[in-house]
Amino acid sequence: MTTEATPPTTSASPTVRRLWSRARGVTLALVLLLAGAVVIAAVRSDVRHGELDPRSADPYGSRAVAELLADRGVDTRVVTTLDDARSAAGPDTTVLVAIPDLLTERQQTALRSATAGAGGRTVLVAPGGPSVELLAPGVTADPALSHTSTLSPGCDLPAARRAGSAATGGLRYSTTDADADACYRSRRLATLLRIPEAATGGTETPGGDTVVLGASDILRNNRLAEHGNASLALQLLGSRPHLVWYLPSLSDASAPQDERGFFDLLPSGWLWGTLQLFVAAGLAALWRARRLGPLVPENLPVAVRASEAVEGRARLYRKANARDRAASALRSATRTRLAPLVGVPVSQAHAPEALLPALSAHFHGDGEQSLHTLLFGPTPSDDAALVALTDRLDALEREVRRP
Numbered sequence: 001m002t003t004e005a006t007p008p009t010t011s012a013s014p015t016v017r018r019l020w021s022r023a024r025g026v027t028l029a030l031v032l033l034l035a036g037a038v039v040i041a042a043v044r045s046d047v048r049h050g051e052l053d054p055r056s057a058d059p060y061g062s063r064a065v066a067e068l069l070a071d072r073g074v075d076t077r078v079v080t081t082l083d084d085a086r087s088a089a090g091p092d093t094t095v096l097v098a099i100p101d102l103l104t105e106r107q108q109t110a111l112r113s114a115t116a117g118a119g120g121r122t123v124l125v126a127p128g129g130p131s132v133e134l135l136a137p138g139v140t141a142d143p144a145l146s147h148t149s150t151l152s153p154g155c156d157l158p159a160a161r162r163a164g165s166a167a168t169g170g171l172r173y174s175t176t177d178a179d180a181d182a183c184y185r186s187r188r189l190a191t192l193l194r195i196p197e198a199a200t201g202g203t204e205t206p207g208g209d210t211v212v213l214g215a216s217d218i219l220r221n222n223r224l225a226e227h228g229n230a231s232l233a234l235q236l237l238g239s240r241p242h243l244v245w246y247l248p249s250l251s252d253a254s255a256p257q258d259e260r261g262f263f264d265l266l267p268s269g270w271l272w273g274t275l276q277l278f279v280a281a282g283l284a285a286l287w288r289a290r291r292l293g294p295l296v297p298e299n300l301p302v303a304v305r306a307s308e309a310v311e312g313r314a315r316l317y318r319k320a321n322a323r324d325r326a327a328s329a330l331r332s333a334t335r336t337r338l339a340p341l342v343g344v345p346v347s348q349a350h351a352p353e354a355l356l357p358a359l360s361a362h363f364h365g366d367g368e369q370s371l372h373t374l375l376f377g378p379t380p381s382d383d384a385a386l387v388a389l390t391d392r393l394d395a396l397e398r399e400v401r402r403p
Contacts, residue, residue, distance in 0.1 A: 015321070052098040052125065052216055054078060054245050059222035065233050066245075074238045080249040082107050088244040091119030091208065094237055095244045098216075100127040100135055102248040108134040115208070116197065121239055123211045125219065126171050136195055136210045142172040146186035149217065150227055155183035157194055159235035163228035168192050170215025184214075191215065211236055323386050324379040331375055334393045341400050352376050362400060371396075 050056025054066035054076050066076045079085050082103075089095055095115055097103075103111065112135050115122045124132065129141040146169035153160035160166075160183040172189035175182070182190035191214030197207035213236075218229040237243055317326040332350065339349035342362050348354035352372060360368040374396060380386040 052219060053247060057221065059220065061221050062219045062245075064221045064224045065219055065230070065237070068230065068234055069238055069243060072234065072238055074241060074243050076243045076245055078245045078247060080247050081252045082110060082248075085111060085244060085246040086114035088242075089115045089118040089120055089122075090242075092240050093118075093242040093244055094121040094123060094240045095246060096123040096125065096237060097127075097135070097246050097248070098125055099248055100124050100131040102250070103131065105130075105134060107248075107252075111135065112137075115210075118208055120208045121211065121236075122208070123213065123236060125213050125216045127212065128171070132173065132212060136175075136193075136212055138177050139173050139175045139193060139195065139212060142174065142189050144172065146170055146172055146191055146214065148186055149215070151184040151186060151191060153183050154185050155181050155190075157181040157183050157192075159232060160184065160192065163232035163235065166228045166232045167217035167223055167226060168214055168232075170213075170217075172214060173212055318383070323383070326386060327379055327389060330390055330393055334397060335375055337397060338400055359400070 050058045050061040052060070052062050054062045055078065057063045069076055077088070079088065085095060085097075097111070100108070108131060122135070124135055127135060127141070129143070132139050132141050149167050149169040150165055151169050152165050153163070155161075160181075166184065168184040168191040169186055170191060172186055172191055173182075173193050174189055175193055175195060177195050179196055181192075181194040183192040183194070184190060193212040194209055195212070196209045217223040218233045224230050224233065314326070317323070335349045335355060336346060338359065339346050339355060342355070342358040344355050344358050352375075355375070356368050356371055359371050363371075374389075374392055380389050
């Protein structure tokens with residue numbers, strides 16, 4: 001039974017060095033990108049840390065104003081839940097809402113119902129349009145911000161007149177309340193509003209009021225010493241002996257839990273845009289895909305010498321360290337050329353039992369074992385052994401061709 005010899009299996013698995021050579025560029029880019037992200041995160045981590053927190057000494061914190069209030073006998077208490085803020089409202093208390101826009105509509109309505117008629121003061125720091133309409137009915141926010149951060153009082157409010165110029169520029173407000181004090185105007189709109197409440201119980205005792213600030217600069221540590229910021233902040237927050245500093249928190253139990261998934265948070269336009277990108281990618285793939293049909297011969301644009309092609313392939317084999325492929329190609333080509341010379345069909349050129357006896361007979365029956373090792377032997381161990389194999393194959397072919 002004749003069996004056809006199969007070429008030795010090829011092991012072209014990349015080595016660790018080759019993998020590193022290929023991936024080092026991408027790896028370096030990823031490392032630089034990660035390092036840049038870490039540096040940016042580290043630099044920006046403290047920029048807004050403790051913003052408007054009376055316990056924070058950071059530039060955007062409010063510890064300085066809290067300590068000045070303490071020197072004047074006003075105690076400051078920080079709360080982070082709506083229930084604590086509502087229970088603290090009273091005639092001798094100022095409730096400051098640091099970030100009103102973090103509250104939901106239900107929370108804003110509940111806070112307004114607790115502070116309205118309590119006789120105290122409510123200070124809202126830079127509330128947006130929807131927030132200010134719920135927390136201070138009758139007040140609307142203009143979408144355009146003030147172009148000037150430091151403004152003059154321009155009103156009869158005693159606290160503003162005593163403070164003078166202050167950094168109140170930010171959001172601008174208007175109100176329908178004729179009794180409101182509109183101060184620090186920017187283009188005829190106020191950046192500080194004080195809306196008084198009507199007297200309670202039918203008496204002449206004045207009720208509480210609501211103060212709307214367009215910016216939080218007068219409360220920050222890094223701006224407190226500028227202009228009349230400190231004076232204005234102390235007068236607005238020190239009118240009552242108690243100050244409740246409300247920092248809305250996402251962990252507040254009164255806040256509704258958002259159980260929406262990632263795709264629910266994406267606007268519908270993004271989903272449609274992504275679908276269009278997939279359709280465009282599919283059309284581009286069809287446009288650039290290989291056309292089906294018969295092969296069309298084409299002339300090569302340049303003539304490449306056979307020696308250059310052989311040399312190029314040899315370099316590829318050497319770069320891939322594929323001595324097994326190189327040795328197999330050399331032996332296969334040699335067997336294909338030797339078979340017709342010794343009377344063996346080309347189809348049987350790679351069968352040892354057909355080729356080796358004919359070659360051995362050509363050499364008068366000597367050296368069949370050595371011929372088997374030369375034509376069907378193992379893979380050379382190094383480059384020198386591969387060169388030696390090439391030389392021996394050339395010598396064998398020359399010997400067979402010799403008349």
